[in-house]
Structures are given as structure tokens and as C-alpha cells.
Amino acid sequence: MSVPAITIKNLTKRFTNPSVFSRGGIVAVDDLSLTVEAGHVYGLLGPNGSGKSTTMKIVLGLVTPTSGRTFIFDKDSRDVESREAVGFLPENPYFYKFLTGEETLHFYGKLCGLRGAALAARARELLALAGLEDAAHRRVGGYSKGMLQRIGLAQALVQEPRLLVLDEPTAGVDPAGSRQIRDLIVSLKQRGITVLLCSHLLSQVQEICDRIGIMHRGRLIREGPLEEMIAIENQTELVVENATPELLADLKARVAAAGARVVGEARPQQNLERYFLDVTRDARDE
């Protein structure tokens, strides 16, 4: 059995009240235990203030837990060494405005011990992957929101991490950019990279995640494989193409004869995102 990418054991984080005159504090994470298996795309969901970002920060060693422990590939995440295997994209990232896109990747690459020709090649490869080749020599201060998100993803990938932690990676990005990022996550998954994803875009989470955990007020209230969690156990969906009214009537009769029940009947619809992307692509091609 492979080593889990993330192991969280009985994690609690209590933030003390900044005012010295008031007592108590805020419990951001409450006795959380969780395992993210290697190679999975794991969606950590929850409303604002549910403790997702704090959990991520503790896993990345940015925040010290009040109690409990977290591990990245069996290495204590308090150890700097554990971050060798991690790439992180924070929500709404900003980078040094005076650096160009290429310089930004060089900077983060050097922090990971890359240098020389290997670093230059890696930066070019990631700029191409992020679709930022034309903006490689422009200062990051002039990048759009979507470009910032993509350069953020590129810097997260600079050292070929085995685990990618993404906090709202498509926040504020247009549908085409959002689709690019999602496709990139899928391709990373195919290459065996584990992804921990925090997002409020549930349709996107549903498309790409193998497993999800739902947090509420610092506690993990549901956790498991996505398909099992959202499937309706006693129902089956059948999509038929070119069905005649006679065939549909026949099917319904057979269903009734077998003691089952047709719960609904509708024409499948493509989703709005797919429709939007098709329309904008057609307009661009004209």
C-alpha cells in the first residue's frame, strides 16, 4: 500500500482572541482526522469560515496547530523538508509585481534548488503549460486575474511536486481560463500527482474529484468517494439516442411490468459552461 499524500491526525486549531481583555478564542479546526491517498484529487469543501484554509495552512507548515499532527508523504509537515514534495497556490495570489513571469518562475525554482539550464528549461516548459509564453517577459504587475492564477499554478509546479494544494484555483477566472485550469488538474492526476483542492465551484469539484470531505465549523461532517456520496442508490439513469415514441412507450410498459417506476423523463442538456465555450470559440474562429 502506498504512503498517503496527506495524513491529518486529531488536528485542532484554536486562534486566541487578539484582545487581551477578552477571553476565549475561535476554534477554526476541531479534532480533524483525514487521509488523502496518493494519486487522488481530493476536494475539501465547506462554507466560508469552516476551517478549510486553516487546515491547508497547517498542512503546509504556515500555521502551528494547537494539537494534533499532519504529515505529507509520512513526513511531519512542521519539517521544512516535507515541502520538497508540495506545490501550493493560495487564493487570489499576488507575486512580486516588479518581476516578469519568467523571473517569477526562476525565483521560485531557485528556492527549490533548481539552477542553470535545468531551471531555464523548466521555466519555459511551465510558461508554455500555463499559456503564458507571450507574457513571459512582461511584469507580473500588469497581469490579468486569470494570468496571475496561471503563473501561480506554474510556480506551484516548478519543482515537479508529488502533491499540489490549490485554494480556489479558478476564483475570478473567466470560463475559458477556468476550463484550462481544470484540464490541467485532470492531466496532473493522470500523471499520478495528488491534488488537494478547495473550491466553492461545486460543479467543478464534482467533475474532477475522486473523493471529497465537507467541513462545517471546523469539523469534518462528511467524507468519502464522491460517486458514492452523491449517487441515489435505488435509481438508474438511462440515456437513449434516437428513441421513437413507440420505443419509449414500450420501455415504460416493461418498467411497470417489472414492478419498477419511471421517476422522470427529460431531454439531457449540455451544461452552460460547455455552451459558452463553444459559442465564444465559434465567434473567435469567424
Next chain:
Amino acid sequence: MTADPAIHAAAHKLFSFTRVWAIAANTFRDLVRQKVFYFMLVFALILIGASLALASINSRGQLQTVIDVSLGAMGVFSILLAVLATAMLLPKDIEDRTLYTILAKPVARFEYLAGKLLGVVGILALAIVLMAGVFCIVLWYWRGREIAAIPFYYDPAEAAQRIELVRSGTFTPSLFGGVFVVLLRSIVCAALTLMISCFATSWLFTVIVSFAAVIIGHLVAIARNVWQNPASFGVDPPWYMDGFLRLVTVAFPDMQIFNIVDEIALGTNVAPAIFATIAGLSAGYIAVYLLVGYVFFIWREL
């Protein structure tokens, strides 16, 4: 996208100068691109203005006054630059969340702080070299005027002796040692400011507390003397005053060790051993502030 075997080759080192250097170079570049060197114009104007004013006073003290004004201005500008440039580094990285992306890489917090300080040291060194360059040009001009002012009726041997006296007494090793002490003082101020910014919650708080600490630092020698030898001052401090004097002595840098610059400005030749002592004490202050800052930074919730 293919994995490069070089990428995962090296084992993690607890301290990597490459990482520190990457952060230092980035900090240096950030400060340069923020045009912090505009203050150089002010410095040059002060020196040129002071030089013009000197033309109207007694020529005997002109060279010494140029040295005095220049070293004084370099001291003030270098402390201003050290405190203001350092104070913004950490809050800016936290506000922009660039700190998250840096510390989420295999970068220890100590490496981050050391890199930031090294970047500021680079800026301070460059600024002081530039200021010293302007200073040397102005001083060279005034030395030429002083030599030209030697009366022609001196006999050639005496005139040559006087010229040699002016030449050898202007660009002395002590003068450049004084510039080095100005640099050391500014680095100590930068390290102190970085330490304060590790627990401060705002840029303004860091700036105010840092300047206050620098000012109090000029009183440390007095506080230490009163604490260690109250009888010679004719006082018997109560316990709380004794505690306060101890606190001031231990917690604040003794800025008077850098007052040797004032002696140099007055024309005193200083032995190399004194410069070495000041360098050693400065290194001690810098190391302590970096370590204490690191402890605060570890505790800090990001």
C-alpha cells in the same frame, strides 16, 4: 511535461545559501525597482549646498567641515534607508501573500529572514558606496582648492611640505574606516528593524519603535554606567529604576560605539583594532537580532 531528473536529485539541506541568496537578490531588486535611490539626489544637493556655503567661511576649516557634513549626512540617510526599507519587507510579503508561496516551498523561516536582511545589506552597501563616491568627488574638489590657496611666497620645499600635508591628511584610512562604520551602524539598524517587524502588526508600528530603539540606543552607555556604578553618579536607584536600567542596557543596541565617526570627522586617526572591535560588536548585535526575530517569526501566525 516530463520530469527532469535534476529536479529531485539533491537532498534537502537544513540551511542553503542558494535559497538565502535567491531571496536576497529578489529583495535587492525589489528595493532598487522601488526607486529608493531617489534619496541620493537629496544627499548630493546637501553636499553641494554645504560646499557652496563653505566658500564664504574661513578656508582653514573647509576640508574638515566637508568631512563632518558628509559623514553626518551619510549616517542620517543610511539609518533612514535601513529602517524604512526594512520595515516594509515583511508586512508587504504578508499582505500580498507572497510569503505563503515562499514558505510553502522548502524554505526555512530563518533562511527567509537571512535573505531579506542580506538584500537590505546589499542596498545599504550600494547606497553608501554611491554616497561615498559623491563625498569623495566633493572632498577632492575642496582639497584642490585648499592646495591652490597655499600662498605662492612660501619657499618651494615648505610649499611641497604643506601640499603633502593636505594630500595625506584628506583621504586617510581612518576616513574610509569611518564610512565602513556608517555601513555597520546602518546594518545593525536594519537587523533591529527586521526583528521588530517579526512581531509588529503594522509598518508604522515597526518604523516608530525602530527609530525609538535607535534613539534609546544612544543612551545605553549612560544607562549602563549608572546601573553598574551608581555611586559615581551620586544616586541610589530604587529596584524598579535598577531594573529599567538593566533592561535598557540589555535590550537596546549601544549606538555610542559608532560615535567613532564623529571623532574621525574631527580629524582623529583611529587604530585598525578599534574598527575590528566595532565590526565584532556589530556582528554580535546582528546575530542576536536575527535569532530573536526568528523566534518571534516562528511563533507568528501567518
